[in-house]
Amino acid sequence: MSKKLPKRNENYSEWYQELVIQADLAEHSAVSGCMVIKPYGYGIWERMQQILDQKFKETGHQNAYFPLFIPKSFLSKEAQHVDGFAKECAVVTHHRLKNDPNGKGVIVDPDAKLEEELIVRPTSETIIWHTYKKWIQSYRDLPLLINQWANVVRWEMRTRLFLRTTEFLWQEGHTAHATQEEAIAEAKQMLEVYADFVENTLSIPVIKGVKTENERFAGALETYCIEAMMQDGKALQAGTSHFLGQNFAKAFDVQYLNKNNQLEYVWATSWGVSTRLMGALIMSHSDDDGLILPPNLAPIQIVFIPIYKTNEEYAEVMDKLESIADLLKSEGFRVKIDNDDSKRPGWKFAEWELKGVPLRFSLGPKDLKNHQIEVFRRDTKEKSFIPIENIVSNYISMLLNDIQKNLFNIAQNRLKERTIYVDSYQEFKNSLDNDCFVMAHWDGTTETELLIKEETKATIRCIPLDSPFEEGKCVKTGKPSQRRVLFARAY
RNA sequence: CGGGAUGUAGCGCAGAGGUAGCGCACUUGCUUGGGGUGCAAGAGGUCGUGGGUUCAAGUCCCGCCAUUCCGACCA
Known part of the structure; x- marks a missing residue:
């Protein structure tokens, strides 16, 4: 009697927030934008960790740990990368406090200013590639297959429990390879690992695809992703796997000698999933009475x-x-x-x-x-x-x-029923307003993509890997297109 | 960064100038136990913060701080 959840169809976001709190998953902390993950919620995250970690090990990866802090100069070595993250970095400028001479409390000691500021990692590519330079000299050192379980900080404007918090927990894989083919194969393999985990453990069907240039990870040549549909018809990116080309190898000068005694830059990938998966889990299966956990994941079955x-x-x-x-x-x-x-x-x-x-x-x-x-x-x-x-x-x-299968089927039926193929801009907008995913033709330009986003709030979630060749006209501009892409409003 | 809201008991809230309140939770006892038992007695408060008005300020005025929601932002 003391606890009553709001109804999903009355106020979906309030329902979500209340469910997280009442089911004892997490709560707001004293620090703005940061949450306390409570034991029950953390237990679910630990299950995710255990299962994923095993899959990473089975595919040849090892865990390691790199520093929380990144020297400011590292971040700017890869130009696109710093552009992507600069606006949301927490910066450490001092290393000491002292008693306030004017009264109570403590102040930052101005004499303890750091020579070079430290960035609290928003992601670890830079510090890791700086390290890889020392680890890689020969083709015999490759491939290097490392994963790290860590916390990262991204100073977002607006946060929501699990979906977007200032600090969040995740894993980030960082691999180095001798050839482009091998790196691309790795990025694709990890996408499959994620898709398998999300579908078979979390019971959430996903659409596998690649991001458009506009939505690509800062510093990547290709971003593979899995996208899931929540009960309100919005998309949630459940995991990404990036083919980084030689961008970071060149930025951090990581070269190896191949069998012919020639120096070559190594090829890289990175891939990650975060506590955001908790949000995906909640918004895929739960109802007005609370959380519903798929048995393969549930800490208590x-x-x-x-x-x-x-x-x-x-x-x-x-x-x-x-x-x-x-x-x-x-x-x-x-x-x-x-x-x-x-x-x-x-x-x-x-x-x-x-x-x-x-x-x-x-x-x-x-x-x-x-x-x-x-x-x-x-x-x-x-x-x-x-x-x-x-x-x-x-x-x-x-x-x-x-139960596991039933949850998946319900989510999959929803995804199927609410993925609409449209050929006119009016249908496009109507379908979005009906909480649907939209498969539509697009002329391939960032301009059109941004224009559509401006007008409809929908973004291209991905170009699905299984999207077949099909002659068509861009739903916005009428220019020619060779395949449909997935549009949706997203978290 | 815009717009809104809120800071009063552990939590959720009411109180709109004159003795600090309610529900849940908590403690004790009885009762009850197959869908959030019922009754009784308790314990718990610098009313976010600084200033102002007043004989008198949770209450009115001004500032500040914090949180939160909706936007904008978001590899």
């Missing part, structure tokens, strides 16, 4: 609620629940028994629904007598009574897989 009056009943019910939970735990399921005596069952039902746990099993004296257990599915809200002896690994796996 099954919560058990004991129902009882007397101590004897409690002992009996708990005895049974513990034996079931222990069995499932030993088979690798993530389970929790909520035996908090200070909360009543109804309260717990609502609470775990708010937190999105895929399955809830309740067991009380009546069930014990009937040798059954109540099973509740968070995604469909179906309740059923199952014979206790049926609660075995195969059955649970089947149920969890079904």
